[in-house]
Amino acid sequence: MIRYLLNKMLMAMHRRYDYDVRYLQEILQTDLPAFLKYLGFQMMAAHSANVPAEPLFAARVRAIIWDDCGPCTQLVVNMALEARVSPDRVRAMVEMDLDNLPESTALVARFTELVLAHNPEADELREQICALWGSKGLIAIAYSISSSRVYPALKYTLGYGHACSRVQVNDQTLAPTRSAEAQHG
Template sequence: MSNYQEQLQQLTDFENHYQYDAQYLKDMLTLAYSSYEKFAGFQPMASHRDLLPLEAFWVAKVAGMQTEDCGGCLELTIKMAKEQGVSSDILNAALKGGQALPEALQVVYQYARQVAGQGQVDQEVMDAISESFSKGQLLEFGVIIAATKVFPTVKRAVGMKEACALISVDAA
């Protein structure tokens, strides 16, 4: 099997496992292979977690993804979080705006939304997040929040406009 065929099979397996439409990635593999190679090199960044607690990591990813996407990429994020063991209660609370999250995760949610929104992080939120997380952890938040922008941006670049839909943790 050629490298191309192996990569195509990996994408098909990914689609089947997560019930996710990865056609834009298949198109990139076929039509812009060097771009696909660079994109594939980015993938580890999108899932990198070293310093952050599991729930904080996934709440930040959900919050970041909510600013960029309300369809397939967000649903995929929820499925991956569940697969990693994040509770449905935490994920539902994040999907509903974060108010029902435990206090420490509310701060993570607010922080991630503000960072992803490209505005200034409120000083009160910055102070609270800095009290709970090290500078290294804040940098890791930055990496994962930045990564949430890439997938929806690539999809929008080729005209993929999914209708906004309510995401259900139970359905994910």
């Protein structure tokens, strides 16, 4: 019965976001305790502390682009739009167009890129983030960055990661780009 209800939840997610949930259904059907642990992980991924949605989505979008070339990125884009982040800002996040993001959102996008590249320049930005939102905000951003990377890893490990695709932001199709600047440090 519990598997049936959890599968209904997954199918609702599939319909809501047009997202392939087969890898999650496989976990649910194969190992219920493992799936319940996944649900616990969802609580961590949703943690926001005192950070507004837009900077958190900047972290999630930039982090997911490091590990995914389409479907998971599209899911995060759709969730950002659903959270009322403007399409122009979401587009700027996907394209790493920092000039078209508010300063705090651009800060988080750049920080995310530097963190994922293990670039020591992230240290300066970390201090700026703590000045804006404190240590609790930094933890929320850390959770956004790290948790976003789990989904593509699960999909590809279980054999559900496939062809790359472009990302839709309302009526515009984009090719997600990875910041080359962050890799040099």
